[in-house]
Amino acid sequence: MFRDSRALISRKEKWNNYVLLGLRSPQIARHAQPGRFLMVRVNDQPYPLLRRPFSIHARIKDMVEILFTRAGTGTAILAEKNEGESLDILGPLGKGFTLKRNLKGKTVLLVGGGRGIAPLYFLARKLRSLKIQPTIFYGGKTAADLPILEKLHKHGFDLFVSTDDGSLGFKGLVSTLLQAEVQRSRFRPAHIYSCGPEPMMKAVAALASARGIPAEFSLESIMGCGIGACWGCVRRIRKGDTEEWAKICEEGPVFRGSEIVWEGEDS
């Protein structure tokens, strides 16, 4: 992990409420892996005080991209940054998705909801470079909530799309669509990777668990430091016969579905 106090914003794209920033940072880009994340300082002022965590959305040569929505004070400031400005970033941090070569020729599903698609795009590109062809389930609230749909089409990924309001694709939750497709025996997934809203991931985890499919999830949390020092970003994680609060920044953000204690689940 590295600190780059002058990562140059070399690309900016806006799409509805979504913003994509490409940050030139050769050292961080070289070590980037799908599922790992950056901690970004949005300004040099005392407010907002903390850095903001963002999964790496893509790596393009010596550039890493982040994709986010204006969700609060920090992201609102970040959304106003322009090409030519630079940002103070740490990365790549945490542990990413496992990339198993034995998945070649098998069905691998990527399930993303809303801004949770961000790390899955990097993963999809990486899997393809390993000759693994993923199928992507991509859901949003409305058609305006699917910022990278066009990009995924352009790259020719096998895609299933849902929107809560039916404005595009299947009407309903992406987890419902996934359930229906798997039930129709359309897929015999060998592995599932997922990121998105908590209820979506919980539903995907339940499906994976019921069918004995290994699944990995990228979790989100407010973070203090991003490097394991403050213990502020914990999640209930099973370890053998016990459970403990595990640091998302250090032991995650990607965890196996079988490890995660989901909300409302008996512990």
Place this chain on the structure above:
Amino acid sequence: MSIQKPDLATDLGFLKLRNPVLAASGTFGYGLEFAPFINLNQLGGIVIKGLYFHPRPGNPPPRLAESSSGLINSIGLQGIGVKAFSEKILPQLKKVTTPLIVNVCGETDEEYAEVIGFLNASEQIAAFELNISCPNVKKDGFCPALNTETTFSLVQLAKRTSRRPVITKLSPNVTDIVEIARAAEEAGSDAISLVNTFLALTVDVETRRPKLANVFGGLSGPAIKPLALRMVYQVAKAVRIPVIGMGGIMTGRDAVEFLIVGARAVEVGTANLVDPEASVRIIEEIEDYCRANRIKKIEEVIGTLRA
């Protein structure tokens, strides 16, 4: 402009520091977390995250919330306990020449003594910082540092048990910080560090729920600096033992403010979370301040407030 490098060394009496900047407990993990970013040997000292005797689960999330220029936390001192610290962490810190100070916690008086008793054996530990002031472990933020009797008796116990100097870390959540500091001094504390976090609350107005699962948390960061500075000034005037000041230090100039009001050293806390290189940058900025003001030794500025 003087070419000579300013002398940043400071003396706590029982411990000489190469510079007055220590990493504050709870914001610097077990030290190793920062090794990828900085040379740990550049620091004046490292205060290890609070250790109980046994591993400690900590509080449920959310544990963090931001406020204006501040951070409110309720980690609840989650940690690995003394045994794992000695076996797994200390060997990895062997090459660190910076004094290591262990922040000591306890559910009971006995546990404080057990932690100290266990760690007495380690040559790597330069001193103990007695954490009697964490607001996140007891209901309603109670901690021993809230009254003179519990402060006195715990410091006395620690002094009887410890083979290392004892620094007592005080809570700002009191009516009269000076009487608590005096109780610690009378009980034999070798130094005083202050302030721990301010007991705080923050609310999500949409859900009308507290933003932290634990309801209350401890406020740190730039928001508390003037409050902390006032308390450090009051305590430094009132006691003869060395005072280590902290509270919202983000820059070298912030650190110098604490030295001017009488602190012999400072701890940098929340800044480490924002910028893992903060402590080293702050040391450089103190040097810059010395050069700009033709100060040869940083000790010249300690306790020089013109009030």
